Amino acid sequence: MGMLDGKVAIVTGAGHGIGRGHALELAKHGAKIVINDLGGSVKGEGVGRDADLTVEIIKARGGEAVANYGDVSDYEASGQMIAQAIDAFGRLDILVNNAGIVRDGSIFNMTPEDFDAVIKVHLRGTWAPCKHAAVHWRNVNKETGEKVNGRIINTVSGAGLTGNFGQTNYAPAKAAIASLTQTLSLELYKMGVTVNAVGPAAATRITGTMPNAPAVIEADEVPEDEWNRMDPSVSSPLVAWLASDEADHVTGQIIRAVAENIILMKGWADGPTINNNSKRWDATKLGQQLATDVFFTRAPGLRY
Ligand SMILES: NC(=O)c1ccc[n+]([C@@H]2O[C@H](COP(=O)([O-])OP(=O)(O)OC[C@H]3O[C@@H](n4cnc5c(N)ncnc54)[C@H](O)[C@@H]3O)[C@@H](O)[C@H]2O)c1
Numbered sequence: 001m002g003m004l005d006g007k008v009a010i011v012t013g014a015g016h017g018i019g020r021g022h023a024l025e026l027a028k029h030g031a032k033i034v035i036n037d038l039g040g041s042v043k044g045e046g047v048g049r050d051a052d053l054t055v056e057i058i059k060a061r062g063g064e065a066v067a068n069y070g071d072v073s074d075y076e077a078s079g080q081m082i083a084q085a086i087d088a089f090g091r092l093d094i095l096v097n098n099a100g101i102v103r104d105g106s107i108f109n110m111t112p113e114d115f116d117a118v119i120k121v122h123l124r125g126t127w128a129p130c131k132h133a134a135v136h137w138r139n140v141n142k143e144t145g146e147k148v149n150g151r152i153i154n155t156v157s158g159a160g161l162t163g164n165f166g167q168t169n170y171a172p173a174k175a176a177i178a179s180l181t182q183t184l185s186l187e188l189y190k191m192g193v194t195v196n197a198v199g200p201a202a203a204t205r206i207t208g209t210m211p212n213a214p215a216v217i218e219a220d221e222v223p224e225d226e227w228n229r230m231d232p233s234v235s236s237p238l239v240a241w242l243a244s245d246e247a248d249h250v251t252g253q254i255i256r257a258v259a260e261n262i263i264l265m266k267g268w269a270d271g272p273t274i275n276n277n278s279k280r281w282d283a284t285k286l287g288q289q290l291a292t293d294v295f296f297t298r299a300p301g302l303r304y
Pocket of ligand 1: 012013014036037038039044070071101155157158202204205232
């Protein structure tokens with residue numbers, strides 16, 4: 001008995017890399033999968049049938065999968081993807097939003113088109129499938145009067161959580177996905193849907209664009225019993241667990257799975273605070289107050 005037997009999942013961007021790793025892991029535990037992939041380049045140019053290879057691997061291993069070639073950031077196409085899961089397998093339980101592209105460059109070199117393209121694929125390409133899945137689950141919830149036990153697992157990145165030189169498009173897109181995850185978790189938990197995000201790290205086409213990157217690994221190339229810290233499926237067991245019934249109490253969490261470590265991320269939290277005692281702040285005195293009571297640095301005017 002697999003921990004995901006009877007479940008139906010969609011994994012976006014599952015033609016390669018981390019998405020393929022997630023799809024193989026979910027299938028291993030018994031889920032039937034829609035393998036989405038637009039099949040373009042790592043910069044998001046062109047289209048292809050890359051989803052087919054992951055479908056073939058799953059079928060060869062005895063699982064069930066169908067391909068979807070849609071662009072996740074296209075609102076209509078992402079709606080068709082949700083509908084396809086229901087048509088092909090009769091239900092939807094798990095949505096893993098993983099598709100992504102990169103167009104790195106310092107802000108001096110980044111074009112508005114590179115900014116828009118990356119924000120669109122990551123943020124809109126996560127929001128749109130979430131929206132269609134949420135509407136579907138709300139309809140099921142209304143029809144049955146029961147909680148739907150749905151799962152959304154989004155994909156963030158260390159770059160988005162702490163910033164990264166040369167990624168003023170990608171990092172804010174990933175930070176926004178963390179915020180989307182937390183906000184959606186508030187909206188959907190009442191009807192039994194959890195929403196979490198995983199931050200992976202692996203040697204994929206995306207990291208392959210960086211200087212001195214390790215050679216690209218595909219998830220099916222690493223034998224199951226072999227540990228490789230850059231294997232694209234390093235974070236996939238965490239995704240499978242978050243997708244399972246066991247994790248029905250975990251929502252709104254941002255969790256990184258990097259090499260040997262699984263790390264619960266703690267985000268913005270209140271720090272040192274000053275209070276104005278209901279009197280307007282005085283800008284000429286604020287620097288001194290902030291220096292001594294908030295930043296714990298030297299007062300303004302002193303040389304560092
Ligand atoms: N590789 C890492 O170290 C790392 C670290 C943190 C986060 N991530 C994130 O993991 C996810 C997977 O990336 P990867 O490293 O496996 O790269 P990858 O290029 O191997 O996989 C991304 C897949 O998404 C697909 N895709 C791109 N745009 C799409 C669209 N509009 N619609 C549907 N599919 C689309 C691509 O065709 C590709 O197969 C991304 O969201 C990425 O930002 C990766």
